[in-house]
Amino acid sequence: MNIDLSGSPQLITKTGNKNQSADSYVLRNALKMIDANTSHSANASKKTYPYWFILNPAADKGRAKKRVDWLKKSLKRQELDTVIQLTTMPSEATAFASQAKTCAGIIVACGGDGTLNEVTQSLVHSDSVLGCLPIGSANDFFKNISEIEAEEAGISHLFNATVQPVDVGQVFYQAEHTSSSRFFLNSFGLGFSGRIAKMAAAITWLKGDLTYIYALLKVAANYEAMQANVKLHTQDGIISLDQEKIYMLSIGNGKVEAGKFKIAPQAEINDGWLDVCILKDISRSDLPRWILKYLTGKQIGESQIVYAKAKKIEIELFRPECLHMDGEVIENVQGKLTIEVRPRALNVLSSKKLS
Structure with missing residues (x-):
């Protein structure tokens, strides 16, 4: 089988013969990965597994590119032959993963x-496994699958x-x-949080949580609640909001x-449900109180909050809006949206025992 890595830069980390050419290494390693046992255990000390790394140098406002040499050295210490691909443009990681899953x-x-x-x-509804090396700004999904902080994570958790x-x-x-x-893995946001994600993506001079706090304050200065029809398909029936003025709609x-x-304080990533948190229209002067509630997860039960677990969410917008999925921003969304859960549709490496 030919492995086409053309059209983008890639680094080959190898721990075998130093005189071996990169081309022969790629072919040997790819063939080994095709034939390798992909058992559902990730204990590398007992078995050899095929790993394929896709690294986005633009992550964390471009700071992730400084982690390439670190990753190469870390993998060499593990005596792990593998491939590291570097993305150069949006959506390229999707294409790389589509190729990689055929041989890793x-x-x-x-x-x-x-x-x-x-x-x-590229990995939903496949036998491939998603691993996470958290070198981005927020690293929210990593919090669901690890007991350690992203800043402390090396590669041993993999x-x-x-x-x-x-x-x-x-x-x-x-x-x-x-x-x-x-698909989204961690969260979906429409309205206020969608606008925040858009603003945060454009900020390059702040890092981590400060980026989102600054973006929140900038967006809040002139944001007006959106009007929408919403239907939540819950275990207890349908919850409907008709022509409701909504400040923020979040799905976790x-x-x-x-x-x-x-x-979504009550969310679990493997319970077969999506947690919906809707904040109805609020005054600008009341926003600081709500920020505190969302920071502490104490918004549930408030009269301005609709919180439910749903299999399906239907939304009808009355104006074009901005949404995000895991921070990926989509602008000028209009008309009807449908969001559905896909239970147990993705295999992930987790160092935390999921309930």
């Missing part, structure tokens, strides 16, 4: 939640984890008069987005 069992997304989102698009199935959300939407669908597969905001 474990695809490691190296970046933030956006990089994970891109890789996820070899001391187990493969566990998790849910994903699928969004059907229309933007620029084109119908599309996309994971609990946290934008670093520290607990948009």
Whole structure:
């Protein structure tokens, strides 16, 4: 089988014969990965597994490119032959993952939640396994699958984890008069949080949580609530909101987005449900109180909050809006949207035992 890595830069990390050519190494390693045992255990000390790393140098406002040499050295210490591919443009990680899953069992997304989102698009409903090397800004999804902080994570968690199935959300939407669908792994935001994600993506001079706090304050200065019809398909029936003025609509597969905001405190990434948190229209002067509630996860039960677990969410917008999926921004979304859960549709490496 020919492995086509053309059209983008890639680094080959090898721990075998130093005089071996890169081309012969790629072929040998690819063939080995095709034939390798892809058992659902990630204990590298007992078995050899095929790993393929897709690294986004633009993650964390471009700071991730400084981690390439670190990753090469870390893999060499593990005596692990593998491939590291570097992305050069948006959506390239999706294409790389589509290629890699034909010859590798474990695809490691190296970046933030956006990089994970891109890789996820190619791995849902497949036998491939998603690994996470958190070198992005917020690294929200990583919080669901690890007991350690992203800042403390090396690469050892990738070899001391187990493969566990998790849910994903699928969004059907229309933007620029084109119908599309996309998966999200951690969170979906419409309205206020969609605008924040857009603003945060444009900020290059701040890092981590400060980026989202600054973006929040900038967006809040002139944001007006959106009007929408919403139907939530819950275990207890349909919850309908008709022509409701909504400040923010969040859907969580994971609990946290934008670093520290607990948009879905009761969410579990493998319970077969999506957690919906709707904040109805609020005054600008009341926003600081709500920020505190979302930071602490204490918004549930408030009269301005609708919180429910749903299998399906239907939304009808009355104006074009901005949404995000795992921080990936889509503008000018209009008309009707449908969001559905896809239970246990993705295999991930997790060092945390999921309930």
